[in-house]
Amino acid sequence: MSEPLLEVENLQTTFATERGDVNAVDGISFQVEEGEVFGIVGESGSGKSVTALSIMQLVDAPGRVEADAVRYRGEDLLDASENEMQSIRGGEIAMIFQDPMSSLNPVMTVGEQIAEVARHHGEYGESTGFWSEMKRKYVTGTGSDSRSWRRAVELLDTVGIPDPEQRAHEYPHQLSGGMKQRVMIAQALAADPSVIVADEPTTALDVTIEAQILDELLDMRDEFGVSVVLITHDLAVVRETCDRVAVMYAGELMETAPTNTLFEHPSHPYTNGLLRSIPKVNDDREWLDSIEGNVPSLIDKPAGCPFQDRCDSAFELCDKPLVSYPGEGAGHEVRCHLYNDAVEVDGQEVVGVANDATEIIENKNEAGRSVGGESL
């Protein structure tokens, strides 16, 4: 197997607070292949956005990022200096944020913002020194015939903004929500990154506009071969855009699988619960199957599976540390002790636990540690 583009091993992000450490991300591992759309799906507070920020090293104090490795093209980003990180951010891994209104600069034209990214990461023969940028920003603006500006206009055209010459001169508030999100995509593309991390890119949009933006993202993948890490809470968005998907809950991965496998053979009780709680257009259920209870506090999390308190199939092994078990087919891994070979299951009910169950868990745990957390 070729080397994955992005590889995260045992990532832990902790925020120190007065009430104790919040384990926002608690030991997750995954990898993203070249040209792949990888989804991270979870509810709010599950740590999916913090995962993205941790990879980009955008977590500020009191946050602390620890990991066995965060490798991009084989290089560990944790060892990179701030300068190196700056060229990686945007240049190699770009990010699209949920709310374009608060992540675009309201006092700069959108063309200006895209041109700036292009200039800083590419060879445009234009000065990017502090004073020349200041002059561009506040006095002259980027010249309409400069290469970086032309690139900005070209990018706006690529992402399907009509009349890009004109639109480049407009400010974010003059654009609709969908247009702003397109501008964000153009900006992310400006430095030819290999990975785009999109954090809830369509959550603020209507379904009709959402479909357009997701199409745009996939077109970018096909056209430029970028990998996309799509962070979302919406399983339907995952279903129609992602190649592989990881389900996150309370800072931990519950299940990782190719998208079709996940939806056809959801294995973790949490994934099952999520899928059942969604109303579907063609279902006649009088009552939805909701998951009772709330997401646990990330301070002083209980030992073992974070979902055990809300899980209908909870049994005696649930307080043991989570390990991965193979699911249905290649690339499907479930982190739930129901799939321990020593556990006998009838439907979702546990009917018997053999004595060697704990041993299997310990062995897996041990094996995982010795190869540096063999990733999911």
Next chain:
Amino acid sequence: MSTDVPGSGEEPLLRARSVKKHFPVEQSLIDRLLGGESDVVHAVDGVDLTLREEETVGVVGESGCGKSTLGRTLARLYQPTDGVIEIDGENVTEAGGNRLQELRKDVQVIFQDPLSSLNPRKTVGEIVERPLEVHDIVSGEEKDERVDELFREVGLDPATQDRYPHEFSGGQRQRVGIARALAVEPKLIIADEPVSALDVSVQAQIINLMKRLQQEYGLSYVFIAHDLSVVKHVSDRVAVMYLGKIVEQGPTDTLFENPQHPYTKSLLHAIPSVEGGERRETLLQGNPPSPIDPPSGCPFHTRCPEYIGDTCEGEVPELTDVGDVDGHEAACYWLDRSAEERAEQDPYPSSGLVAGTDEG
């Protein structure tokens, strides 16, 4: 166009007739001095809606279509610009002062974002208690009992009454909002995107709660949402709004199985699904036009995948009976034409056109 409730002689709980709500756009001083005519946002532009007791009508549409304004106007949080709103047969369009306060006992609202609609400086106990005081419903010990009961009713622990809204999760806060609305025992609750800010697993809890309360208290809901699957699940009837107008309405199943208006069809095609692997077709390009200067004729003609021609830009089409089920009506010129003619230029993927051409 009939506003009568089909198949029943009884008076509907809520009846709105050509309700309009326009907001003036602020003018600059110079424009005002020059006496230029003030622009108007046509947020709600002639809506007819009826709601029977214990019925749920869903209102769907894209953001900016006026569905929230409609909800607030029906609750008389806004004074309608034009039209008539009747609750229980009584005209409340002009109600003010005491009558308006009385009306609040019958009509309550649940808002989208529970954090910004709950007073952050009051404990949740005080928040739920307040309507009981304002409307002088119960007092003293009885009041405390009633608050406890309301908390239990919406699935909250009465012992948490002394906490503040920020100490609760989104779903719990929405439960507080529901308890507050329930306190005065209203007949009608207008729920404005009550679950769209919540996580899916919690969303299901709140939807189930609202349905249970409806059965228990005989409530009627106007359920405003942009999520069609949720609306399908909770509503008896659905009204589809576009640029301040209802373009189609009817019994939920009929509307989803036999949509007539091109906008409804496009919306239904845009529903993301966890079932199929097929990607959605993007039938609707661009954004809705501005409600300040709505297009002439059919408001949807600028984006319509089944645009006929000049007819669409002339007169505004009226809601007319589709003819399949009582109460199913749509506002589209295709209804005047033969089904065969329409089928000839059907742009929707399910009808034989190759789906998935957007690959590559």
